[in-house]
Amino acid sequence: MQTSSIHGMWSSRLAFILAATGSAVGLGNIWRFPYITSENGGGAFVLIYLLCILAVGLPIMFSEIVIGRRGRMSPINSIRELSDDAKATRAWMGLGFLGVIAGFIILSFYSVVAGWTLHYGFAYLKELVGMGAPITDPGETFENLLASAGELTFWHGLFMLMTVGVVAFGVEKGLERAVTILMPLLFVLLLILLGYGMNTGSFQEAVGFLFRPDWSQVSGPMIVTAMGQAFFTLSLGMCAIMTYGAYLPSDVNIPKVGTTVAISDTVVALIAGLAIFPIVISFGIDPGSGGAGLIFTSLPLAFSEMPFGIAYGMAFFLLLSVAAWTSAISLMEPATAYLVEATDLSRKAAALCVAAFAWMLGLATVFSFNIWSEVSIGGKSIMDALDYVAADVMLPIGGLLTALFAGWVLSKKITREELDEKMPDWAFNAWLWLTRIVTPALILVVLASLLGIL
Numbered sequence: 001m002q003t004s005s006i007h008g009m010w011s012s013r014l015a016f017i018l019a020a021t022g023s024a025v026g027l028g029n030i031w032r033f034p035y036i037t038s039e040n041g042g043g044a045f046v047l048i049y050l051l052c053i054l055a056v057g058l059p060i061m062f063s064e065i066v067i068g069r070r071g072r073m074s075p076i077n078s079i080r081e082l083s084d085d086a087k088a089t090r091a092w093m094g095l096g097f098l099g100v101i102a103g104f105i106i107l108s109f110y111s112v113v114a115g116w117t118l119h120y121g122f123a124y125l126k127e128l129v130g131m132g133a134p135i136t137d138p139g140e141t142f143e144n145l146l147a148s149a150g151e152l153t154f155w156h157g158l159f160m161l162m163t164v165g166v167v168a169f170g171v172e173k174g175l176e177r178a179v180t181i182l183m184p185l186l187f188v189l190l191l192i193l194l195g196y197g198m199n200t201g202s203f204q205e206a207v208g209f210l211f212r213p214d215w216s217q218v219s220g221p222m223i224v225t226a227m228g229q230a231f232f233t234l235s236l237g238m239c240a241i242m243t244y245g246a247y248l249p250s251d252v253n254i255p256k257v258g259t260t261v262a263i264s265d266t267v268v269a270l271i272a273g274l275a276i277f278p279i280v281i282s283f284g285i286d287p288g289s290g291g292a293g294l295i296f297t298s299l300p301l302a303f304s305e306m307p308f309g310i311a312y313g314m315a316f317f318l319l320l321s322v323a324a325w326t327s328a329i330s331l332m333e334p335a336t337a338y339l340v341e342a343t344d345l346s347r348k349a350a351a352l353c354v355a356a357f358a359w360m361l362g363l364a365t366v367f368s369f370n371i372w373s374e375v376s377i378g379g380k381s382i383m384d385a386l387d388y389v390a391a392d393v394m395l396p397i398g399g400l401l402t403a404l405f406a407g408w409v410l411s412k413k414i415t416r417e418e419l420d421e422k423m424p425d426w427a428f429n430a431w432l433w434l435t436r437i438v439t440p441a442l443i444l445v446v447l448a449s450l451l452g453i454l
């Protein structure tokens with residue numbers, strides 16, 4: 001059994017928790033969760049999403065960390081080693097490749113949206129120092145940003161450079177230092193926003209929208225979206241958490257850290273929802289009006305009214321950029337680690353290749369808002385189509401394969417050793433049968449509805 005990885009190691013249990021939480025908490029919680037909740041009618045969607053976190057997300061979270069830590073390499077090579085050891089087919093490596101491809105696609109549009117948040121953060125900063133005009137009509141400001149391919153490309157590029165800057169320096173020096181400082185800061189700023197949301201007078205209504213289920217809203221596509229969101233927000237199904245697991249010291253208890261990460265991520269999403277929807281409602285916006293611009297068009301309304309709103313707006317959008325940054329790092333890491341193992345490239349060169357490729361792919365998303373805005377793929381814009389294929393289709397398939405691999409290919413001896421040798425039998429068996437049968441079956445049922453079979 002390997003006790004360390006050639007790519008480096010997290011220095012402690014806490015470092016892993018911070019890094020994995022940094023990966024999980026990002027635009028998925030603060031941008032994607034509110035807007036797709038809005039589009040899917042609120043309460044019922046939120047409850048199904050929470051159910052997916054519990055029944056699908058948690059067992060797969062454990063599985064990914066187990067596979068990563070046992071293999072100690074990039075996902076593709078960890079899976080190859082473990083398949084060889086178990087005398088299983090190397091076709092399982094396909095899971096690693098699927099993860100790397102999903103990672104590229106997600107990183108490509110993720111970086112564009114993170115670019116929007118950077119743009120807003122700096123726009124408020126400029127206003128604060130008296131060099132920029134105030135945002136008077138947030139809807140128009142957002143439209144103007146999307147219409148400018150040049151602006152979008154610039155911010156997308158800047159964000160990609162920030163990300164590659166961290167990944168290039170490797171685990172301890174880059175990733176860990178960045179997350180230990182930035183994560184706690186993020187949480188404090190979110191709590192302040194929640195405090196504001198509670199004082200808007202629309203808090204009750206927002207709570208009702210988020211948690212009172214209207215079961216008539218439930219449909220096949222809605223469940224697919226809820227499960228996709230569970231995967232996306234926990235960074236599961238594309239081997240990102242598996243990659244981070246490879247750098248986890250052997251003595252750390254996987255069920256404990258895995259549960260901590262999942263709970264933190266869910267709490268952040270719910271706090272974000274509770275902070276944002278009161279603002280949306282109190283400004284007379286229909287909470288069901290949706291759209292990827294939701295937070296960009298609603299929150300500036302609040303910032304323009306609240307005391308110190310400009311400073312607050314700046315802090316909020318820069319905070320969101322930071323959250324996105326720590327997630328993007330984990331989107332870039334699996335492909336980078338694989339390139340380091342499979343080629344002669346140094347870590348820096350490998351990271352640069354990954355970033356350059358993802359940046360170019362991101363241009364398709366940039367253009368989907370302006371010069372290619374007419375292009376529609378199955379009724380979706382290019383960005384929506386990329387998001388849908390990666391998050392709602394590829395991540396669940398990756399998760400399905402991850403669960404089957406951990407449950408059936410790895411021996412019970414190995415999984416037990418990795419999870420926690422002192423774990424009571426019932427707890428181990430609960431994980432084992434969830435992972436072997438229940439979780440894969442749930443994913444299959446949801447994916448089948450996608451194909452229109454059910």
Ligand code: PHE
Nearest residue numbers: 024026027028232233235240
């Ligand atoms: N979990 C991240 C977020 O919610 C996005 C992400 C998805 C990161 C998949 C890594 C892997 O913003």
